[in-house]
Amino acid sequence: MAEQTILRTQNLYVECKTNKGVFGEKTTIHAVNGVSLDICKGEILAIAGESGCGKSTLAKAIIQLEPIKSGEIFFEGKNTLSSPQKVLSEFRKKVQMVFQNPYASLNPKMKIIDILKEPLEINTDYSSEKILKTVKDKIKLVGLDENCLNLYPHEFSGGQRQRIAIARALVLEPEFILADEPVSALDVSIQAQVINLIKELNEKYKLTFLLITHDISVIKYLADRIAIMYLGEIVEIGKTEDIFNSPLHPYTKALLSSAPQLNKTEHKKIILKGDLPSPANLPNGCKFHTRCPYVMEKCKFNIPQEKGISHKVSCFLYE
Ligand code: SF4
Numbered sequence: 001m002a003e004q005t006i007l008r009t010q011n012l013y014v015e016c017k018t019n020k021g022v023f024g025e026k027t028t029i030h031a032v033n034g035v036s037l038d039i040c041k042g043e044i045l046a047i048a049g050e051s052g053c054g055k056s057t058l059a060k061a062i063i064q065l066e067p068i069k070s071g072e073i074f075f076e077g078k079n080t081l082s083s084p085q086k087v088l089s090e091f092r093k094k095v096q097m098v099f100q101n102p103y104a105s106l107n108p109k110m111k112i113i114d115i116l117k118e119p120l121e122i123n124t125d126y127s128s129e130k131i132l133k134t135v136k137d138k139i140k141l142v143g144l145d146e147n148c149l150n151l152y153p154h155e156f157s158g159g160q161r162q163r164i165a166i167a168r169a170l171v172l173e174p175e176f177i178l179a180d181e182p183v184s185a186l187d188v189s190i191q192a193q194v195i196n197l198i199k200e201l202n203e204k205y206k207l208t209f210l211l212i213t214h215d216i217s218v219i220k221y222l223a224d225r226i227a228i229m230y231l232g233e234i235v236e237i238g239k240t241e242d243i244f245n246s247p248l249h250p251y252t253k254a255l256l257s258s259a260p261q262l263n264k265t266e267h268k269k270i271i272l273k274g275d276l277p278s279p280a281n282l283p284n285g286c287k288f289h290t291r292c293p294y295v296m297e298k299c300k301f302n303i304p305q306e307k308g309i310s311h312k313v314s315c316f317l318y319e
Helices: 055-062 085-094 112-123 128-141 146-150 158-170 188-205 216-222 240-245 250-257
Strands: 005-020 025-040 044-048 068-075 095-098 176-180 208-212 225-230 233-239 312-314
Touching (some): 025 055, 044 055, 044 216, 055 176, 216 240, 225 240, 240 250
Parallel strands (some): 176 208
Antiparallel strands (some): 005 068, 225 233
């Protein structure tokens, strides 16, 4: 794994407003709360956590699809939140996103060739020959035949559509891909094709991935490092083998123990009490204290600081 940082977030906060109640009063959702992450060039960093923990919002905030309340995002050393338009357009070419649902993310009225040409026509000054060559190269790269370019999205299976979505992300020759639950909408039988494609793109072409998923077995197979997210905070981060072999944070232990795919002797089952609190009403102190089996008095009023060097955890048990 290369050590050069390609993307860094510093103390990132994202808040969303939603309408609530019959009178439409606004509620503030504290989706991302002070996330600082370094993602190394060429690695696959997975963000894991329950639904509603803020992982998808974090990915969207990185490519500025969500409004950022405060914090910084650096890509290749440049601050993307205060960069001139030219730097920002370069960033948008180099960082692409693959969404969860390939059924919804491809325009059903467009042929595949037009779906793949569109980003090149908007973002480059390539000749029409170069655009066509790029499109053909990328469709082959994802394991599909160029004959499929004249078909429409509905003529493909879910796995093929997700490959097309990945080809669309690749046409601008990105360096970094945010993959938000890239296989969760697919049948189990075809998930492996897309998982193996991600692995190949990472290993052969050194593409960096931020992988958002709740599927622990996908993470175990693909990720170099894992960040565990709870209520918009990273509570533990480390190399995949360290997180699986010696998880530290009580939430990480519970999350791993709940994965049906893992060998039950690997992680003793831990049942957490209660549900994930609402991100509209965050607990004080350690945000996990309302469900933590090891909660202490100080956890209810104080926020634990991150400790560690390559394997980091935020929990008073390690202070
Ligand atoms: Fe549990 Fe306290 Fe650690 Fe939070 S700081 S995870 S409540 S022990």
